[in-house]
Every structure is written in structure tokens, then in C-alpha cells.
Amino acid sequence: MSNVYYVGSEPLTFDSIELILTQNMKLELSQEVRERIQRCRDYLDRKIEQQDGPLYGITTGFGSLCNKNISPDELSTLQENLVKSHACSVGDEVSPVIVRLMMLLKAHALSLGHSGVQVITVQRILDFFNNDVLPIVYDRGSLGASGDLAPLANLFLPLIGVGDVYYKGKKREAISVLDEFAWKPVRLKSKEGLALLNGTQFMSANGVFALMRAFRLSKKADTIAALSLEAFDGRIDPFMDCIQQMRPHPGQIETGAVFRRLLEGSELINRKKEHVQDPYSFRCIPQVHGATKDAINYVSGVLLTEINSVTDNPTIFPEEDKIISGGNFHGQPLAISFDFLAIALAELGNISERRVAQLIMGLRGLPEFLVANPGLNSGFMIPQYAAASMVSQNKMYCYASSSDSIVSSNGQEDHVSMGANAATKLFKVMDNLDHILAIELMNAAQGMEFRRPARTSPVLEKFLRDFRKEVPFIEDDIVMYTEIHRTVAFLRRYPL
Template identity: 60%
Template sequence: IRPHKGQVETAANVFNWLKGSELIAKDGKQTQDPYSFRCVPQVHGASKDSINYIQSVFETEMNSVTDNPNVFPDEDLIISAGNFHGQPLALTLDFLCLALAELGSISERRTFQLISGTRGLPPFLVKNAGLNSGLMITQYTAASIASENKQLCTPASVDSIVSSNGQEDHVSMGANAATKCLRVCDNLERILAIELLTATQALELRKPEKSSAKIEKLVADYRKVVSFNEADRLLATDIKSSVAFIGSYNLA
């Protein structure tokens, strides 16, 4: 009924990952989940569609001539033109920042929901909450990084400055767009790693109930890298290990 390609694909992925989950099948579910869970297909799907568009722009650029001047030997012709201008990439890199930052924003909200002590889960996802801080500080970290990403979404491509004695009077600032986009990518990876850390902790606290076979396997593989949090410990190491896990794990 709303056939955006990214939304349809994301909904199918979510359904596939949750198929056979005892937690999904049990009675007493909430009538409505928070938007950060309920709208995953819509939000993630929109970012996916955006990334696909951005990829098409990059592929066109990689297969283009961006020299100046342009030399056409068969026609014995040399033309001074503007294919060197980086505006197509600058605009799409700014767009990519937005698409990625939104994935981080909604991920941080899910992390917040998981540690908030609702729906039968203990506050901060730890036994003896109050004595132990649990995963509280991970949400602080995710919130801080998500906020930085929002600041990095200020577009670089709206800026320009004159150089070369006025000859180069409009520039794309594409390099600046690329630099901050790389920062957004790195930040997003850490935000998602924190969500993985909290989500796996929450699933283990739901035992003996189980999720789907695919998710249970993912949790088992993840536990080879990051152990269950029984009591307060240094979390920076867990986050770093989670980032490495995300970068190497095959979700197929």
C-alpha cells in the first residue's frame, strides 16, 4: 500500500529475521510500539532509497570525463568546459550525511527504549540496577555521537569562496562534504554497535524465551566477542569489539 522500494525491502528483511521468534508470537504484546521500532521499514527504507540514488550518481561520475580542457583529437578540437566542477558529488555527499545520520538517530532512540526499564526489562539492562549502572553510559555515548552527526549534516555544498583572482568564483566544497561524510559513517558504525550491545543484553534477559533461529545464532556468535554484562565494567572495550564485529560479520 506504500510501495517505496527501500521500505518494501526493509520490511521483508525484518520479517525474515523475526520469523519463528517466540517473543513475537507470545500473547500480551503492546498495541503500538514506539516509532523507533514500528517505523523501521519506513525510516531505514527511506535511507536505503537515498543511498541507492547516491550510488547511481557516483557510478555516473566514475564513468565520466572530468578533465579540463576536453580534448577531441578526431575532431581536432579543444574545449574549455566545466566538467571538473564537483557539484554532483558535493550535493550527494551532503544528502548521504542526512540519510546516514537518520539511521543513527533512530538507532539511538531504540537503545534508549531498551535501557529505560520498561516492558519487563530491568533499568539499564543489568541485574541489581542501582548498585550497577549497567549499560546506562552506552546510551549517553550514542546520544552524544548522534548529536554530533546532526551538526555534521550542515551542508558543505551551500558554501563557496572565490579564488584564482576571481576566475574560480564558485566551488562545490565537495572535499569538505566528503570529509564530514566519512565522520558521519564512522559515527554511525559506533551508534549501531551500541544498539547491538544493548539489544543482545536485552534478549538474554528475556530467557528462557527465545527469538528467531537467525537472531539466536547472531547472539551466540556475538557472545564469542562480547560477554554478557553481569556487573559494571569498562564498556569502551565492549563498544570497540562490537564495532569490529559489525564490520566483519556476514548477515547473509
């Protein structure tokens, strides 16, 4: 398989993005894409020469300064000033994988041929990506409308020889790295600074990375919940296909099928039960986990549309002879979706913690707090506290960023999405969910030992054996936080 990905030659998919990131693929522009980019640039140059009236952001100032006309000999300076003045992102440094995603997504959007940039501008972004020259970007400062102005400005300062980058693990001035590669700073032409800064690539990059992680978390939640069901001596009935078909939400049907597959061949699930039904946290897994699957799939559809869109402004249509100032930079579709995803993932943690609580109550033949000598030993009492704390914290993180807006740019940009805030807090929800699921796994695995010699399914027995290689059965009280950390690490690398 070729180790080259041709940017703009085909729509991006999550699979192609994962391959680019994990296989260290190099990015290139095909001749067709180069011609497409150049065709739009040539059209814009002609239009500027012929146009009598102002063109927003091209021959005018920005935002509320849109009525300030700029002379032809200052158009390049206008664009460089834009990048410098807008580089206001603050907070924590954005992780390298997000920076790489931002560059990939921006290069792809510019390569669609409606932004008016030079070929060299897109090529230099690819040069940075291919040589692991990573601009330093910070995670706060975007309103999620007019695009992600502040973080994207920080991302592209190094193109013009300003700002800082990481190269070979060291923080360097951008100009020194450009000199090392014999790259001249890009001399931005009209519209180019706006094309680089206007767009949703900070939101989208965070969203793509979060979504890829969300798919994995959903699978982990199913596997761990199946083990909890076995430890609790639960029933298979709520997972039968016939009941899912009576309410055929796709995620619910899928969850039922996943659990039947995970539990196939289990001695425990098939033995006669004394109880006629299970608590909601077990019985309603298809409905709750299924709703999260549907939410993840919805958000994936929104993101696929977004990352294959042109989101800078104005948008240039060479074939139609139009330059239109619109609002494709507005992050509302992403903001609402990310808030939705946060709620959906938080619910996986919410129901997981309830299963933990059921397992430690001393029900159905299990000892209190899952330890053989409760009283002298506290066993799994306090891990449930920790899980409950994180569940509660996730409820705070589920405040809808998309319901907020603050007027900016002297009232010209009077409604914003706050989609960047929605994107970055997703990772806080997911980090908590990682730990909540780890605590559930510890409880489920501990509970299973009290069901011996009965066995669960071959799939879950293998999962349990692999887990036990790293985290032991707990007979007497030990320091628990180290075991929680080991369990989190196990789950993050375990292939499901």
C-alpha cells in the first residue's frame, strides 16, 4: 500500500484519517488538485483587478472593520497583520495529534478550490505535516464563529516565519526551523490570511479525535457491562432480539446483538435464575447504551460533512463568477453535536456507576463490598465513591456550550456557537468515563471470583484472564488507586 495520501483528491473518512495518523503517511497534492487551487487563485486575482466595489476581507478590513477599504499595495500586509493580531489562543498547549489533525483538515478544505489561496500556501502546510514541524497552539480563545480564529492564527503564524514550533521534540522559533529546511516564509496574498484563520478546523480536529475515542469507549462499556451482568447473575432476556425489534432503534438492536455475542456459551447466563428481573442499570442496557451508539453515529455524520466542507469566508465560485460572503464558518452544527455527544458519553458513566453500586450491596450471594471479610476490610467501598464523584462532575461538563453566545467585534459578530468549548470539554467527560469504566471492570472481575467454579463465555473469560495478568483479585485491603490506574491503562491499550 502506498504511504502517500493525496489531499483533496477524495473525501476524508475516519478510516483514512486514522491511517494517515497511525501509519505516518505523507501528504501530497495531485496535479489535478494543484490546478484546482491555482484556478481559484487566478480568478481572484483577476476579480480584484476588475472589481470596482469592495470585497469583504480581501479589499476591506475584518469584522466590524468591514467598511474600511484597503489600498491595493497593502493587501498582503493586511493578511499578515490579520494572522499576527488574531494569534490570541491561550491556556494549555494543544496535543500534537490535534495539531496534526488541524493541519490535515485545513489543507483538505483549502484544496477544494473555493478559498483563493496560493498553491505554495497549501504545500507549506503539507511540508510542516510531513516533517513533523508542529506549531504551538493553545486550547482556549475560540468563539466557534468566524471560525476558530485564535487557535488557527497560532497554527499558521509559522508559515510566515513568526511564532514557535516543536521540532524533533524541542521548542524552537519558527523562523529558525524554516531556515533549516531552506523554506522561505510564505508571502501571503489577498484573502489568504482570512482563508487560513476562517474555518472550523480546531473544533473539527478535536471532534474527530474525540469521536474516534468515543467509538472505542462504547465498545468497552458493552464488554465491561456484560461482565458485570454475569457477576450480578443477571438475565439474558432483556437482550433478546425479539424485544429490541418491538422498539427498533438501531443502537438498541445493535447493543442486544453485541451482548448476545459476548455472552454466547456462558454457563452463568444460561443457568436457572431465582429472580424474575434485574434492576434498570442491567435490564435497560440495550436502551441506554444503544441511545449512546445512535448519538455517536449522528455526530459522526455531522463531522464527516464538516471535514469535507469549505468553511472559510468569503467563498469563491470561479465557475459561477461569484464571491459570496456567508456564514459557513459558524460552528453551530458542531457545537450542538458535541454537547449531544458529551451527554451521551456521560450516560455511559452514569449507568456504569449504578451497576457498581448494585455489585457492592451484598445482593444475590455476593459479599458486601465484594470482599470476603467485610468489616475488617472495606473492599470496594470507596471506588464507588470515586465513580460517583466523576459521574457528578460529568453532569457539570454536560452544560450545553451551544446554548451560550457572547457578542463580539463591536456587534458585527453578534451570535457565536461556543463550539470550541463544547469540543474541548468532551475530553474531560471521556477521561472521567475511562476511570468510571475501569472501576466497574474491577468490581465486575472481583464479583466473578465469587461465582466460581461457574464460568462465563469464552470471550469474557479471555478478557478476564488478560485483565488478571495486570490487576489481581483483592483478598484483603490494599492501596486501591494504583489498581485503578493500572486498570485504566489496561483498558486504553486493550484491543476490543
